[in-house]
Amino acid sequence: MKRLQGYPDPGDGLRLHLNENTGGCSPRVLDAIQRMRTTDVSTYPSYSELVRACARQFEVDPEWILLTNGLDEGILMAAMGHISGARIHDAETIIPLPAFDPYPNSTAAVGATAVKIPSGPEFVFPTDAVIAAVTPRTRMIFLNTPSNPTGRLIPIADLQRIAEAAPRVVVLIDEAYIEFGGTSFLPKLAAYPNVLVGRTFSKAYGLAGMRVGVLIGQPQALDPVRAVTLPFNINAVAMAATLAALDDREFLPRYAAQVAESRERLYAACRRLGLAYWESAANFVMVRVGDPVAPVIDALARRGVHVRDRSHDPATPGCVRVTAGLLTHTDAAIEALESALSGRVTR
Ligand SMILES: Cc1ncc(COP(=O)(O)O)c(C=O)c1O
Structure with missing residues (x-):
């Protein structure tokens, strides 16, 4: 069928293919939605309460907060604001x-050119190469910690x-996944006027369907x-x-x-x-099942487990990415993986 x-x-x-919260959101979320009034729906939203709540959560000034429709929108808007909005053409x-x-x-x-920097062996972060790639034309650097898909921290x-x-x-x-491990950059932010930190409610908070990022x-x-931003x-x-x-x-x-x-x-x-x-x-955990990956993905799907094929990316050949969520789901995924790979010679 056409996509x-x-x-x-x-x-x-x-669903272990999109790094969602496999257990669903807090039940309090559904209670709050049910308590909404008709006028909450008929009027345009006012954001100050949520902006202040986020400022308390992230321990920053409310003026440092911009709510976005998922962090996806935040990424696009950052590029629009700093590149197309600034009419920078090269x-x-x-x-x-x-x-x-x-x-x-x-x-x-936004009509810009991406300068892509390969990582080191075992996905060691290429800090020196990133710094060496900065030119007078560089407007943005995208850093992701922990990294999707490797899970490694910078x-x-x-x-x-x-x-x-x-x-x-x-x-x-x-920092879409920072709640699961690692240290946030936020306490350092006051010293870095050129840094934007991105956070999302899609992952640890289980609100992917709601589309809220910061x-x-x-x-x-x-x-x-x-x-x-609209x-x-x-x-x-x-x-x-x-x-x-x-x-x-x-x-x-x-x-x-x-x-x-x-x-x-x-592991x-x-x-x-x-x-x-x-x-x-x-x-999530990235695993190298070896090429070709598609038969493994299909065998897992037949056993009712959907994982992400990462083998199309030259940086992660032979790899799949498996969401780690509720223990019962992980155990089911492991059983499916063991049965899908039984009898297969791995490299
Ligand atoms: C690294 C990273 N950043 C940002 C996002 C976007 O999250 P959302 O748009 O759901 O807030 C994701 C979602 O998969 C992600 O993996």
Whole structure:
């Protein structure tokens, strides 16, 4: 069937292909949606309550917060604000590989050129090569920690070195998965007027269907993005949902603890099966099943488990990415992987 919009729906089974929260959102979110009044729907939303709640959560000034329709929109708007909005025609962005698709896509959307930097062996982050790639044309650097798809962290000192080496460049630090491991750059942000930190409610908070993300930064980096962002980009239901999610303080640590244990179980399964994997600070693990990957993906799908094929990306040949969520789901995924690979010679 022709692909219409978004990602194809894999149908029934365990969705371990998009790094979602496999257990769903906090029940408080649905309660809050049910409590909405008819006028909450008939009027344009007012964002100040959620902006203030995010400012408290991230411990920054409310003026440093810009709500976006998912962090995806934040990435595009950052490129629009700093490149097309500024009428820069020969702009370059720097994108370390492997990369989350919206970085090159947003670069292309604003007519800029992506300068792609390969990572080192075992996906060691190429800090020196990123710094060496900065030219007078560089307008943005996209950094992702923990990285999708490898799960590897960029050390805070390396983030600082890059931001300091390119003070006139906007450095977008995408922390979509930071709640699952690693240290946020946010406490350092006051010293870096050229940095934007991206966060999302899609992953740890389980609100992917609501589409809410946040860009956090000082006015120098954030105001040009604010200037091109449409005034009512978050809908009222998503806003009520996010406020309720932020209010449930127990939800996130409980889920993150299961994710950590799920990762360990996936590592152990990979060792038993003789598969290479990379230790991850996120809610997924990248595993090398070897080329061709499609038969493994299909065998898993027949067993009701959907994982992400990463083999189309030259930076991650022979690899799949498996979401680590609820332990029961991880155990089911491991069983399916063991049965799909039984009798297969692995490399
Ligand atoms: C690295 C990274 N950044 C940003 C996002 C976007 O998240 P959302 O648009 O759902 O907030 C994702 C989602 O998969 C991601 O993997």
